[in-house]
Amino acid sequence: MNKINICKANVQDAPIILEIQKQAYISEAELNNDFNIPPLTQTLEELIAEFDNKLILKIVKDDQIIGSGQAQLHGSTCHIGRMAVKSEFKGQGIGSQLLSTLESSFIEADRVELFTGKQSKANLAMYARRGYEVFKQEKLGQTQVVFLYKNLNQ
Template identity: 45%
Template sequence: MIKICKATKEDLPQILDLQYLAYQSEAEYLNNYNIPPLKQTLDELEEEFENKIILKAISDENKIIGSVRGNLQDNTVYIGKLMVHPDYRNRGLGSKLLLELENYFPKSRYELFTSTQSAHNIRLYEEVGYVAFDQRKVDDKLTFVYLEKQ
């Protein structure tokens, strides 16, 4: 049975390894391996750990197979780096991680973003109640869609 709980500082190297693995498919899809999740360092992740809640999903084999981060600012929880190990995708784990993170910040507004090209991600977010409210063009090839949940 998969367990979701708060990550510890000792988990961060394994979460970063998972991040590098999980975001390969996004980089391939975007044809851009220079995306921030693939460039983040352990020091940067440790800095995030100080001011964000980082959750982990643990398999029966005690392996971290999913993670998500969030922090509260002015009654909005900014959610980022939702990731699931490729071997565990399409089983509802991403939704469970999102919903568990929301439980840490009840009665808040939640916001996240993804590429407009990431139809699977957008569908996942919409299935758990997120609605698009903005789009921002990064460059000629990349536009982010911002979604919120009240």
């Protein structure tokens, strides 16, 4: 397998990041029969605006962006979101590498939080393997969402 590089994205990357995000979140929408989830309805302008207040990373392989993820610090908690990998690269541990990079993005963070759909068994299994625990569930739109956390620096 050729090496991947995970680095900070820039605004010029936004169109391809949005395309990958929308492709990746179709399966989440199908699991929950909810096609109005924010990763699918987000506009390019909205994504570009997020570059001002979030860390947006891209995954590059062979000079091509194949995935992305976001993190934002609130107090001492790192909130991770919108992780997406092109479907042809899933199952190769790339998402796990991205998660590790996002988890360590803010040296001052002592906790990481993220969420996923309750029906997303593969995501939930990966998060459990990595030490995440459920702390709440709620319905967002038509989707039952599971919020997870992991304490860092222990």
